[in-house]
Amino acid sequence: MARRPMMAANWKMNKTVxxxxxxxxxxxxxxxxxxxxxxxxxxPFTCLSEVARMAEGTPIIPGAQNFFYExxxxxxxxISAPMLLDxxxxxxxxxxxxxxxxxxxTDEMVARKxxxxxxxxxxxxxxxxxxxxxxxxxxxxxKVSGQVKSVVEVLGGEAGGGSIVFAYEPIWAIGTGDTxxxxxxxxxxxxxxxxxxxxxxxxxxxxxxxLYGGSIKPENVAQIVAQKDVDGGLVGGASLEVESxxxxxxAAG
Ligand code: PEP
Numbered sequence: 001m002a003r004r005p006m007m008a009a010n011w012k013m014n015k016t017v018x019x020x021x022x023x024x025x026x027x028x029x030x031x032x033x034x035x036x037x038x039x040x041x042x043x044p045f046t047c048l049s050e051v052a053r054m055a056e057g058t059p060i061i062p063g064a065q066n067f068f069y070e071x072x073x074x075x076x077x078x079i080s081a082p083m084l085l086d087x088x089x090x091x092x093x094x095x096x097x098x099x100x101x102x103x104x105x106t107d108e109m110v111a112r113k114x115x116x117x118x119x120x121x122x123x124x125x126x127x128x129x130x131x132x133x134x135x136x137x138x139x140x141x142x143k144v145s146g147q148v149k150s151v152v153e154v155l156g157g158e159a160g161g162g163s164i165v166f167a168y169e170p171i172w173a174i175g176t177g178d179t180x181x182x183x184x185x186x187x188x189x190x191x192x193x194x195x196x197x198x199x200x201x202x203x204x205x206x207x208x209x210x211l212y213g214g215s216i217k218p219e220n221v222a223q224i225v226a227q228k229d230v231d232g233g234l235v236g237g238a239s240l241e242v243e244s245x246x247x248x249x250x251a252a253g
Pocket of ligand 1: 010012169173174175176177213214215216234235236237238
């Protein structure tokens, strides 16, 4: 089954509402031309209502960078799935390494968020990846497979492969300019797909989209997205300017 590629912008903690409006206005024509690619914009909470409003009627998928798995209650500072859906948000990044490392998110929290996103009708983009030390010590697969398994174990049996996206983001490649080689990206992502096949069957595995993330730039994107199992990219730095993000979208199509 042919999987539709996705190119996803992760703005991280960047952009005011005004900057978000300018960005969206400039991105819409590119996204409208990119017929074969899903274009997603993961914006900070403060910009989400504007991003979702401007994305309406365009092919852009508005996304959040995080949420909490309870619907409401005494969780100061948190945002729930119903709140995101209320704004028209359609997708959410879960378990980005910055959230795991700086804010202490555990595999268990990431898994609960992924299950809640799926059951709420939000498309989760679940990030997995190893540190440099783990890779150098030969522990890449132990780390990544553990992260993937903990998420898949809690997904309801009815969840199909199209209801979740994974992003393989080696931590040493995020924001460092040190991109994984296309072969390393394919190796990890191919193994994730094989593991999904063992856990949930071949149909599920062949439907799930798995992105690569980590210092993707216009100069290196073509070789990465050309890999058999790589279904697009999750992009931080090179997504902040529309011109550069538009070149990535074009390469993914
Ligand atoms: C990311 O934030 O998910 C990411 C991959 O960042 P960058 O492209 O800047 O490495």
